[in-house]
Amino acid sequence: MDHYALIGHPVKHSKSPLIHAAFARQTQQELSYQALLAPLDGFSDTVEIFRAGGGRGANITVPFKIEACSLASRLTGRARLAGSVNTLTFIDGDIVGDNTDGVGLVRDLLVNLGYQLTGRNILLLGAGGAARGVLFPLLQTRPISLTIANRTVKHAHELRAAFAPYAGQTAFTAGGFDDIVGWDFDVIINATSASLDKEPLPLPADIFAPDALVYDMMYGSGDTPFLSWARMAGVTRLSDGLGMLVEQAAESFALWRGVRPRSASVLSRLRHKLAPKD
Ligand code: ATR
Numbered sequence: 001m002d003h004y005a006l007i008g009h010p011v012k013h014s015k016s017p018l019i020h021a022a023f024a025r026q027t028q029q030e031l032s033y034q035a036l037l038a039p040l041d042g043f044s045d046t047v048e049i050f051r052a053g054g055g056r057g058a059n060i061t062v063p064f065k066i067e068a069c070s071l072a073s074r075l076t077g078r079a080r081l082a083g084s085v086n087t088l089t090f091i092d093g094d095i096v097g098d099n100t101d102g103v104g105l106v107r108d109l110l111v112n113l114g115y116q117l118t119g120r121n122i123l124l125l126g127a128g129g130a131a132r133g134v135l136f137p138l139l140q141t142r143p144i145s146l147t148i149a150n151r152t153v154k155h156a157h158e159l160r161a162a163f164a165p166y167a168g169q170t171a172f173t174a175g176g177f178d179d180i181v182g183w184d185f186d187v188i189i190n191a192t193s194a195s196l197d198k199e200p201l202p203l204p205a206d207i208f209a210p211d212a213l214v215y216d217m218m219y220g221s222g223d224t225p226f227l228s229w230a231r232m233a234g235v236t237r238l239s240d241g242l243g244m245l246v247e248q249a250a251e252s253f254a255l256w257r258g259v260r261p262r263s264a265s266v267l268s269r270l271r272h273k274l275a276p277k278d
Contacts, residue, residue: 003054004033004256007046008061011035015270016059019249022269023261031257043067047088047095057089057256059249065129072097081163082133087252098255102137104248105189105217110141112243112267115187115213117141123185124148125201126192127155130217134191135163145171149180151192177202184209190216190226200225205233217241222276242274243267
């Protein structure tokens with residue numbers, strides 16, 4: 001049997017073992033997938049012990065995605081651009097680092113939510129690791145415009161500058177939350193970690209185009225604070241990041257096993273499991 005793992009800190013509440021077990025059953029692949037808690041100062045040791053014990057690959061989560069980038073002996077182009085790695089594959093002597101978060105987000109938007117991105121105006125909130133990880137695949141969908149807005153304006157400008165060579169015909173801009181006053185967006189994606197603190201973002205309430213989709217890369221049981229804010233502002237198309245989680249897992253699974261699982265049924269079962277009970 002081939003062994004895989006999720007390595008992070010914490011990992012206890014992760015849904016990844018459930019998702020990969022469901023993919024394995026569905027595609028009749030014999031594999032194990034476990035959650036491995038790495039000490040904060042022991043990421044590379046944890047990877048090495050797992051690999052030496054016959055591990056074939058691992059997903060990497062908070063707070064090790066950047067460290068995984070340096071640990072990899074080879075990086076895919078999208079991992080290099082993202083500056084972070086969420087998927088390691090052990091091939092002979094090599095540790096190959098990839099990043100499937102961005103394609104996971106785009107697949108969730110396009111396939112699961114059926115929302116076309118080409119020709120749309122996208123607002124990406126945040127300029128940290130999560131935002132960096134999804135920028136390249138978002139630009140590849142050829143939106144009319146992509147705007148990065150962030151609390152620290154300098155971070156937004158730095159991120160824009162790093163990805164400007166890949167913008168093509170897209171009007172690609174960056175600024176602070178005040179700079180988007182009076183603008184309309186079709187797709188608004190929260191890639192900040194603000195939901196974790198339950199602090200509302202200081203955003204103007206009139207930034208939604210008709211039929212706008214508001215997406216939070218976080219997920220939980222019921223609306224995240226960001227989605228509650230958008231709902232209060234009258235938006236009806238809302239999604240949390242559970243579909244992104246399932247899609248990035250499907251992409252990792254396909255990389256490792258050479259077979260793409262059908263994600264829709266896994267997503268709907270997970271959604272049902274997470275639904276608030278009254
Ligand atoms: P991650 O890997 O989750 O992206 P990160 O790299 O630390 O984590 O980035 C966190 C992002 O959330 C940043 O864009 C941060 O804004 P700053 O660049 O100004 O720090 C944003 N963020 C975190 N807490 C926030 C808050 N309370 N309000 C607004 N933005 C916040």
